[in-house]
Amino acid sequence: MKNIIITGTSRGIGLEMVSILSGMGHNVLALSRNSEPVKKLALKNVNAFSFDITEEDSHLRTERFIEEHWDSKVDILVNNAGALLNKPFKETRTDEFRQVFEVNFFGVVSVTRRLLKFMNKDSHVVNISSMGGIQGSMKFAGLAAYSSSKGALLTLTELLAEEFKENGPSFNALALGAVQTEMLEEAFPGYQAPVTAKEMAEYIANFSLTGHKLYNAKILQVSNSTP
Template sequence: MGQKSCGGTMGGQIVMITGSAKGIGRACAEAFLQQGAKVSLISRTASEMESTAKELLRMFPGKVSYFCGDVSSGEVVSKWFEKTRNDLGEPTSLVNNAAIFTNKKVQDQSLEDWEKVLRVNLTGSFLCAQQFFKSPSPSTVSRSIVNISSLAGIRGTEKFPGLSSYVASKFAIVGLTEALAVEGKALGIRVNCIAPGAVDTEMLRQAIPSMRAKAVPSDIAKIAVFLCNEKESSVLTGSTVEVFSNQ
């Protein structure tokens, strides 16, 4: 992919994206960069994060900052926000995308298995949102958070065995989104959620090998850009966009 835009619809924006070394997170980084934003990325896998960041920096010089660490750690999240401010400036948007899963039936899970998924998927999103809420508000720029849930976290959709902790975490992300949206109003922060169905990612192939997905990460990234664009989505907060695709 080549650099497509230096001043698109997100010019002047600084977007922080978790779980951004690959998959939906990386696609979000590319989409925001194409629309003129600067991005700050984080992943716990250093080799993948460094490779992705270097590739993006070649295409978008000076517009990418990155950090390696686990968002379930409050100390890591605090350091990531500090580095973002030093490298790029005050963040205007946050995409909480980082997620893991444990494919074990309930009777086979340890408490550690359960808590590990909740720490990354839910607590990590809370910690990042908390830091974002504490950040000084740029006077001329609206702010936005987009949380990535899943159709697995929506009532009445199909669920799969072995993913109870993942499903619980994604239901909780929808609830967290609605709660943050209420508190964010006073701070001028809109908070919305995307609940994708099957998306062609490495994570899906590991979790449900038999499933074939029509949607690709860039499809979800386009929605994230829309939700962070004040001109296009200013009336939306506390909303969840459910993404069904033909499979």
């Protein structure tokens, strides 16, 4: 039984992952601003509370939970929370650009830094990025803030893996292609992806449990299509 933290669990891939990992018998802490979708599932070994990745109080509450309920141990962290802005660059205000980075990049920095003290050599941090953040991949107008924040996350993953390679945890990133989620619909209205949220959640769940045995500092492109 692993102690697993997942951010961004109110819908899509994150919500599906909670069900999958709970079904495998693991302890799951589901973190999202809207905790109701997870609570309504009433899953075994799952805890959820409202969590804002940009707020200090949310991080403190998470730390207290780990100390009180998990004996100060985290085996897996899946940084899945994400914010999307689909807007022409010339119309995007600096504060809007910054808001996307606060969730997609600085939020990951905050969560990871605060939870490192609960991890060890065998722990695994999985950062969920996007094909839009891969250098040389197809890019789409209107996604400047989103894709650039996901590109920054990929570089961060490599740097942290190097910094903690002696004593862990392992750090890997998955750059996802088109998955049929609410966020995809917001970015590309009407597009039908060939991969469902559940199918991708199953892949990520299994990778989070075993990927660090074979990989560290790796950027894996998990995509069979892009819009």
